[in-house]
Amino acid sequence: xxxxxxxxxxxxxxxxxxxxxxxxxxxxxxxxxxxxxxxxxxxxxxxxxxxxxxxxxxxxxxxxxxxxxxxxxxxxxxxxxxxxxxxxxxxxxxxxxxxxxxxxxxxxxxxxxxxxxxxxxxxxxxxxxxxxxxxx
Amino acid sequence: xxxxxxxxxxxxxxxxxxxxxxxxxxxxxxxxxxxxxxxxxxxxxxxxxxxxxxxxxxxxxxxxxxxxxxxxxxxxxxxxxxxxxxxxxxxxxxxxxxxxxxxxxxxxxxxxxxx
Numbered sequence: 196x197x198x199x200x201x202x203x204x205x206x207x208x209x210x211x212x213x214x215x216x217x218x219x220x221x222x223x224x225x226x227x228x229x230x231x232x233x234x235x236x237x238x239x240x241x242x243x244x245x246x247x248x249x250x251x252x253x254x255x256x257x258x259x260x261x262x263x264x265x266x267x268x269x270x271x272x273x274x275x276x277x278x279x280x281x282x283x284x285x286x287x288x289x290x291x292x293x294x295x296x297x298x299x300x301x302x303x304x305x306x307x308x309x310x311x312x313x314x315x316x317x318x319x320x321x322x323x324x325x326x327x328x329x330x331x
Numbered sequence: 332x333x334x335x336x337x338x339x340x341x342x343x344x345x346x347x348x349x350x351x352x353x354x355x356x357x358x359x360x361x362x363x364x365x366x367x368x369x370x371x372x373x374x375x376x377x378x379x380x381x382x383x384x385x386x387x388x389x390x391x392x393x394x395x396x397x398x399x400x401x402x403x404x405x406x407x408x409x410x411x412x413x414x415x416x417x418x419x420x421x422x423x424x425x426x427x428x429x430x431x432x433x434x435x436x437x438x439x440x441x442x443x444x445x446x
Contacts, residue, residue, distance in 0.1 A: 237389070295431060301393055304390075
């Protein structure tokens with residue numbers, strides 16, 4: 196059984212469901228259990244949505260690249276966009292009282308809450324790469 | 332096909348929206364937004380969202396709940412939540428939104444709270 200799966204998706208909203216479906220299938224094939232399934236599903240949906248909407252800004256000439264990997268310590272997800280990039284330290288805290296009633300800005304909080312490790316890098320060739328790990 | 336089904340019923344002057352399916356980025360969130368806008372346009376500003384049938388919600392869906400809440404409040408109305416699954420409760424707790432919304436697990440209690 197393959198320990199990795201790679202996807203290249205167009206920058207459309209529909210890619211969120213497609214990525215989640217493939218990730219869910221892979222987690223089930225690996226027999227990783229419901230906690231993993233729930234966390235991976237959420238993390239994939241939020242990170243791909245961010246890549247489509249904020250990274251690539253729905254520019255269908257820019258793909259979203261997803262890599263799913265069973266690693267010795269757990270399950271790793273990387274999602275890469277080809278946008279302008281951003282500074283994670285400049286993202287407002289959605290739980291700050293000043294931001295509670297804002298419509299957006301909770302995706303990163305969800306990723307950090309359900310995955311054990313989440314880190315962002317500026318990708319070679321442009322864009323951002325987010326790496327997430329769910330430890331076993 | 333939409334990921335979400337929204338049906339409406341009236342209990343006195345409170346409008347109950349029964350949601351079933353997914354409230355996520357795209358169709359689900361848009362459907363909720365449109366339903367709330369329509370109700371406000373009809374002058375219905377006491378709204379109870381029954382989320383008992385919502386199997387999945389993402390950050391966009393949570394954002395849409397917040398937008399709905401502020402839109403209804405802006406019109407002098409009230410929006411409350413009913414029948415949250417444990418998962419949705421957990422997400423509202425993580426986002427500190429349980430301090431914002433009135434949440435009920437009994438429709439009777441929810442309706443009484445509007446009076």
